[in-house]
Amino acid sequence: MSATAASAERWSAQRLVGYGVAAIAAVLVLYPVFYLLQAAFDVGDPQTRPPTAYGLDNFQVLLNYPRIMLNTLVVSFAATAMALVIGFVMAWILARTNVPGRRAFEQLMAVPYYLTPLLGALAWSMLGSPESGFVNQVWRALGGSDHLIDINTPYGIAWVMALFEGSVAFVMIAAVMKSMDPSLEEASQVIGASRLRTMLRVTLPLVVPGVLGAAIFVFAEMLGSFAVALVLGTPNRYYVITTAIYQLIQQYPPRIQLAAAMGTSLFAVMFLMLFVYRRIVTRGSYVTITGKAFRPRVADVGRLRYVLFGVCMLYLMVAVVLPIATLLYASVQKIAVAFPAADNFTLDNFRAAASMNAVGSALTNSLLLAFATATIGIVLMGLLAWLIYRSRLPGAGLIEYVVMFPQAVPRLVFAFGMMWAWLVFPIPIYGTIWLLLIAYLTVFLPLGVRTIAGVMLQIDKSLEECAQMCGAAWTFRLRTITVPLLAPGLIAAWLLLFIASMRELGASILLMGPHSKVITPSIVESWFGTASELTATLALIQTGVVAAAMIVLVAVTRRLGAQLVE
């Protein structure tokens, strides 16, 4: 290919697509961000839009809330640390060792993520509340005094957040580990390093982009975590930013401006972290997928595999079995208590759930939206990841900061920006399911891009460059080299997006229209308004439907992935 032709190709296909997706991302993100910032600086009549006066008063008021800021940081750091440790250990066990039942465990690892944080919190609240928690009831029945565990403490909250919001760390780190050439670890062991030393000195450094990406993402998730802090924090008067924001926007008159200032102040925290992340990943080389052929293999860890099996079982027990069993037990009781009583058993909760038409249509809408978000999202976010890390187009780095905006602010607040933005948009999508699709594609940009980027950073650019030198067009290179190599990451991202959409809460609450209801807010509403027993029932139904969908999807995506790799 001549230099002119190559240059023309770069201009025609790459630039067109690159700047096209950049423009889409910019519109999706910056359009609502503009309205959000407008609200944060609005010091006029809160009920009048557009604002009548601007100032910094809302940010000055933030200084009155040092306790809430501190609470947020304590819980977020603790939960991120727990989630990363759990995620890394589980990813290493399941991606790099021959632990028995590896494949089954891998599938089960996704379960806490789609159990939704509300349900995790609800289950653990039933288990670990100081007075009514099942564990503590049993403890007292056995002669213990007071309580054995208290889930309403900051570390209890962090624990539940790590289990149910932090399980994404496992998926992100495991995707990276799966794409790693095992010969590096083998070489380490051949020269005498122990398994632990190999894990810490070879595996860990190689998955640094994945771990860092996961750390930033998980930390942002924790900053924006709402349901767990609401269920477990408020009984103990322990407020974090999101629960404080929730109170501020629910009251009359709502203090949306202050909530917007609180939310947008998190931009600063987030971008500082992103800046550090970029400095680290751009300085080092984390390429593990090169032109050299390899097949992902797992290490034989001998008898240690049974210990690791025990670790996996323990994790699944606290994150899946115990919560689901608790919810199941609660769902057949009038008032959930630890010890069964004949007159307390009922099937009314299932009858009530079955008669809730809104839940039926909401479940269907959620499934449709999740499928559409994951499918469109994977293309959009895959191209964005390529644009940021591979394209070398001017300004590509800036796009990464743009796509991280939605992660930096709680979705509860970001939803206000989206509402104002899409209300005045000339095409009437407000109040329809299309608005939710746009909202999901916007708020999950960071999730998709981070997941795909973690894998993309491991692919040696020379593979694409080699094909380019051989005359392959950009689209051909993308189709035959980049996408097949990215396949595991893309599939992981698709499933993540699907699950994340199914459980979305913060943005949906405000953007749902009368004809576009989705399931998770309906369940939260049930928790607020009906009873924890009916909520447990709805949660189980949602989990069952999502589990069925996941089984089908995993089978399909695995087949698709195999075809792509071939």
Next chain:
Amino acid sequence: MVHNQHGRITRRALLKAGAALPLVGVAAPNVLSQPLSKSPTTVLDFKTNADVAKAEQEGELVFYCHENEAGTAGIMQGFSKDFPKIKTSYVRAQTGALYSKILAERQAGRFDVDVIQLSDIAPAFDFQKKGGYERYESPESGAYKQDYLSSPNGYFFWTGVDPAGIAYNSEKVAAADAPKGWQDILNPKWKGRISCKISASGLQFVQWYMLRKLYGEGFWKDFAKLQPHAFDSRVQLFDRLAKGDDAITAIGEYPAYILFKGRNAKVEFVAPPDGLVATPLVVGAVNKAPHAEAAKLFVDWAMSKRGQAWYQTNPNLYYASVRTDAPPMPTGVSLTRFKLLYPSDWDEYARESAAFLKEWNGMLGL
């Protein structure tokens, strides 16, 4: 000729009579704002000025409601049962968020809502001032005292009240030790064992306002020392009470008491001699509604004995009806048996909003 079946003077009756000009002078600003319509018709067992055929032709009703999901769905279910040709849909959120949403929509020129129900009268006044309600004087309004109707009549009405006293867990608190009156909740023995609602609650605002008037400003300062746990909904308060997480709740709503008593929960209700605090749930048709006749029909249905019976007996609502001919509540107790405490001057109440939010949020560490 100038009186309807409830003995109230109506515009239609006046115009029909073609006389009584001195009276028109008084009623003119209110009366002339409404278009002429035919005499009320009877549908099922209630009267309406809506064109039922047209409402069914519109085929839809969009309802914005503060009530929880099950309660909102329940209201729509009741209306749909009586008018199956009108498809219902709804959006629900807490009053503050819901009101912000409808204002933002209207400011952007979107008018998708037919009827709105709010749990706080302050935003209802504001909405009326902003011209958000469609003025529609229901032929059923004669069954309501003027206190329970907007001023002037036709913008909104009280579709029910939510009365609250004190409730306690009978396994954790002996009847003899339970509070008997409002001031008993300030006993230091309840520290860390008492609950209340968050500042988003209209009822909590009414309680703060009324008890401060009765017992002075120090009442809530003493209450704050008890470090109460605060929650969104009555169900959450009773859920915790039933399970013993809290020993008493300072704001035990009667509808939730009925609901949990029905589940055999060990909860008891105390009606303080000074009265139960009560907040109205207000319903009104929205102007520029896409389904205007359906909106009118809904208002009439909700005001009617039929609609009120539905509101009063649905387990997710259990609102106490303020109709003059309302039957007793599901417990067999009539609302008239209780003394109700609610502001006599709603304007003054609305002006206290900022003070309430500051004190309440401050008490909860917000």
